[in-house]
Amino acid sequence: MNLDNSEQIEEMDPQGMVEDLDTFPDQCREAVSIGEEIRLPFDLEKFDRALVTGMGGSAIVGDLLSRLLDFPVETNRGYHLPKTARPDDLLIAVSYSGNTEETLSALRDGQRRGMRSLCLSTGGKMESYCSRRSVSLVKIPTGHQPRASTGYMLFPLLKLFDEAGLAGTIDFPRLLDEIEGMTDSWNSSVPTERNEPKKLAEAFAGKVPIIYGTKGNTRVVAYRWKTQINENAKQPAFWNVFPELNHNETVGYQLGSELMDNGKVVMLKNGLDLEKNELRMEIMEDIFRDEGIDYGLARAPKGDKFSKVIGQVYFGDYFSVYLALLNEVDPSPVKLIENFKSRLKKKG
Numbered sequence: 001m002n003l004d005n006s007e008q009i010e011e012m013d014p015q016g017m018v019e020d021l022d023t024f025p026d027q028c029r030e031a032v033s034i035g036e037e038i039r040l041p042f043d044l045e046k047f048d049r050a051l052v053t054g055m056g057g058s059a060i061v062g063d064l065l066s067r068l069l070d071f072p073v074e075t076n077r078g079y080h081l082p083k084t085a086r087p088d089d090l091l092i093a094v095s096y097s098g099n100t101e102e103t104l105s106a107l108r109d110g111q112r113r114g115m116r117s118l119c120l121s122t123g124g125k126m127e128s129y130c131s132r133r134s135v136s137l138v139k140i141p142t143g144h145q146p147r148a149s150t151g152y153m154l155f156p157l158l159k160l161f162d163e164a165g166l167a168g169t170i171d172f173p174r175l176l177d178e179i180e181g182m183t184d185s186w187n188s189s190v191p192t193e194r195n196e197p198k199k200l201a202e203a204f205a206g207k208v209p210i211i212y213g214t215k216g217n218t219r220v221v222a223y224r225w226k227t228q229i230n231e232n233a234k235q236p237a238f239w240n241v242f243p244e245l246n247h248n249e250t251v252g253y254q255l256g257s258e259l260m261d262n263g264k265v266v267m268l269k270n271g272l273d274l275e276k277n278e279l280r281m282e283i284m285e286d287i288f289r290d291e292g293i294d295y296g297l298a299r300a301p302k303g304d305k306f307s308k309v310i311g312q313v314y315f316g317d318y319f320s321v322y323l324a325l326l327n328e329v330d331p332s333p334v335k336l337i338e339n340f341k342s343r344l345k346k347k348g
Contacts, residue, residue, distance in 0.1 A: 013325065031152045050089065051085055051089045058100065067309055069161055070168045096146035223239055
C-alpha cells in the first residue's frame with residue numbers, strides 16, 4: 001500500500017473516511033454555527049457540574065470537555081448514571097445515532113432523578129424521546145461514522161459553554177484557522193516525506209501500539225488514539241497514563257525485549273505537563289533504551305490548549321486511518337461490533 005497513491009486510497013476507503021478527515025475543518029465550522037443557534041430553557045452557570053453520558057465515539061466528547069472547560073465535567077459510560085449524580089448536575093446525553101441503548105437508559109435514569117437534560121444526536125430514538133418529554137435536543141448532521149463526527153459533537157457544546165463563560169477564552173476563528181492549517185500539513189494529498197501522521201503510521205506498521213499520556217492532560221488523547229486504532233486499523237492497541245504506570249506497568253518491561261517484538265511505545269507530549277511528569281517521561285526513555293524497547297514521541301501542534309488537545313486528537317485520527325490503509329483494511333466498517341450487537345439482540 002502506497003499512502004501517496006490516491007487511486008489506492010480510494011479503492012481501500014470506499015466510504016470516504018479519509019475524506020471525512022480532510023474536510024474536518026468544514027465540519028468544525030458548521031458545528032460552531034450549530035452551537036450559536038442553541039437556546040436552552042436554563043442557565044448553564046447554575047449547575048454544579050456537567051455529567052456527559054455516551055458510548056464509544058460519542059462519549060469521547062465528555063472526556064474532551066473535561067480537559068478543555070473551566071467547569072467540572074464527568075463522563076459516564078454505561079446503562080446507569082453513577083451514584084453521585086444529582087439534580088444539581090446537568091445531564092448531557094450524546095448519541096450520534098440516537099439509538100445507543102446504554103445512553104438512552106442512562107438518560108431515562110437521569111430524568112427519573114429529576115436532572116435537567118440536554119441531548120445531542122442526529123435523530124433516532126433519542127429525538128423521539130426528547131420530543132415526548134420536552135427535553136432540549138441539539139440535532140447534528142448525519143451520514144458519517146460517529147468516530148468521524150467529533151467536530152459535530154464537540155464544537156456545538158464548546159460554543160455553548162463558551163457563551164456561558166465556562167470555557168475560559170476560546171478564540172474560535174483562530175482555532176478553526178489553526179485546524180485548517182493542520183489539515184494542510186496532514187491531509188492525504190501531502191506526500192509522506194512531509195506528512196507526520198503518515199510517517200508515524202509507517203513506523204508503526206506491523207506493530208502493536210502502546211500509547212502513553214498523562215493524567216489531567218493527554219489522558220483523553222491517549223485513550224482516543226487507542227480506540228481509533230482499534231476501530232479504524234482493526235488491530236490491538238493499549239494505553240496508560242503517567243504517573244500511575246510507573247507504579248505497575250513499568251515493571252512489565254523487565255522482560256520486554258523478549259516479549260515486545262511486535263510492540264512499540266509512543267509517548268504523547270504537548271508542553272502542558274507537570275514538570276514531574278515530564279521528568280518521568282524522560283526517565284522512561286532511558287529505561288526503554290536500556291531494555292531495548294522500541295519507542296517514539298508524538299508532539300502536539302503549536303497553539304493554546306484547545307489547539308494542542310484537539311490537534312493531537314486530529315493527528316491521531318489521521319494516524320489510525322493511515323495505519324488502516326497500511327494494514328490493507330477498509331477503515332469504515334466495524335464488522336465485529338455489528339456481529340456482537342446482532343448476537344446481543346438475539347440473546348437479549
